[in-house]
Amino acid sequence: MLLQVHNICKSYRKGRPILNQIHLTVGKGEIVGLVGESGSGKSTLAKVIMQLEAPDKGAVYFQQQPITKHHRPNFYDNCQIIFQNATAALNPMWTVRDLLREPLQHKQPVTDSYLQTMLEKVKLPTDLLHALPSELSGGEKQRVNLLRSILVEPQLIVCDEIISSLDRLIQREIVDLLKTLNKERAMAILFISHDLKAVSYLCDRIYVMKAGTIVDESNKENDGFTFTDSYAKMLFQAMDN
Numbered sequence: 750m751l752l753q754v755h756n757i758c759k760s761y762r763k764g765r766p767i768l769n770q771i772h773l774t775v776g777k778g779e780i781v782g783l784v785g786e787s788g789s790g791k792s793t794l795a796k797v798i799m800q801l802e803a804p805d806k807g808a809v810y811f812q813q814q815p816i817t818k819h820h821r822p823n824f825y826d827n828c829q830i831i832f833q834n835a836t837a838a839l840n841p842m843w844t845v846r847d848l849l850r851e852p853l854q855h856k857q858p859v860t861d862s863y864l865q866t867m868l869e870k871v872k873l874p875t876d877l878l879h880a881l882p883s884e885l886s887g888g889e890k891q892r893v894n895l896l897r898s899i900l901v902e903p904q905l906i907v908c909d910e911i912i913s914s915l916d917r918l919i920q921r922e923i924v925d926l927l928k929t930l931n932k933e934r935a936m937a938i939l940f941i942s943h944d945l946k947a948v949s950y951l952c953d954r955i956y957v958m959k960a961g962t963i964v965d966e967s968n969k970e971n972d973g974f975t976f977t978d979s980y981a982k983m984l985f986q987a988m989d990n
C-alpha cells in the first residue's frame with residue numbers, strides 16, 4: 750500500500766467534527782477518487798494527508814511508515830499536491846522556466862532542452878518556457894502546475910479540485926493527461942472532485958464522503974461503479990439523469 754489514512758478525526762477549534770474516523774487507501778499506481786458535496790471535508794482531508802493540518806486523532810502512513818517530521822522530506826519527494834487555484838500557486842514574477850526549475854533545485858541542474866521535452870509531455874508549446882503566468886490561459890497554468898509536481902517523479906499526486914475552474918474541453922484534456930501519466934509512470938493519483946463524470950471516467954476506485962464521514966466505496970467494474978449507501982446512490986443517479 751502506498752498511502753494509508755488510518756482513523757483520522759479532525760475538528761477546528763473544538764467545533765463540530767470536520768473529519769470523522771476516516772480510513773482511506775491508495776495503492777501503487779492506483780487512481781482513487783474522493784467525492785462529496787461542498788463542505789464535506791475533502792480539502793481538509795487532503796491537507797491532513799499532506800501534513801498541512803494536524804489531525805486530532807489517527808495517522809497517515811506512506812509506504813507503511815507513519816509520516817513523522819523525520820520522514821517528511823522523503824514524503825514530499827514522493828507525494829505532491831495540486832490545488833484548484835493554479836494562478837495562486839504560480840509566482841507571477843517568474844517565467845515558466847523559473848517555475849519549472851524550482852522544484853528541481855536540489856537535484857542536478859536541468860537544461861532548457863529537458864524542460865522543453867517536459868513541456869511537450871504535458872502538451873504545452875516549448876516557447877512558453879519564457880512566458881510569465883499572466884501570459885498563460887487557465888488550462889495552461891494548470892498544466893504548468895501539474896508539470897511542476899511531476900518533475901520530481903512522485904509516486905503519488907493529490908489533485909484537489911484541479912479541473913473545477915476550467916471549461917469542459919480543457920477539463921477532459923487534463924483528465925486524459927492524468928490518465929497518460931498514470932499509465933506511463935505508474936504514478937498513483939488521489940483525485941478529489943465534485944465532478945462525478947470526471948471521477949467515474951478517470952478513477953479505478955471511488956470513496957464517497959458526506960459530512961466528514963466516508964459513507965461508501967466502490968471499485969470500477971465493467972466501466973461502472975456500484976454503491977450501496979443511499980446517499981452515494983442518490984449522488985451518482987443524479988449524474989446519470
Ligand SMILES: Nc1ncnc2c1ncn2[C@@H]1O[C@H](COP(=O)(O)OP(=O)(O)OP(=O)(O)O)[C@@H](O)[C@H]1O
Pocket residue numbers: 761767785786787788789790791792793794943
Ligand atoms: N481553517 C478552517 N477553520 C475553520 N473551519 C474550516 C477551516 N477549513 C475548513 N473549514 C470548514 O470545514 C468544513 C469542510 O471544508 P472543506 O474545505 O474540507 O470541504 P470540501 O469538501 O473540500 O468543500 P469544497 O468542495 O467546497 O472545497 C467546512 O464547513 C469549512 O467551513
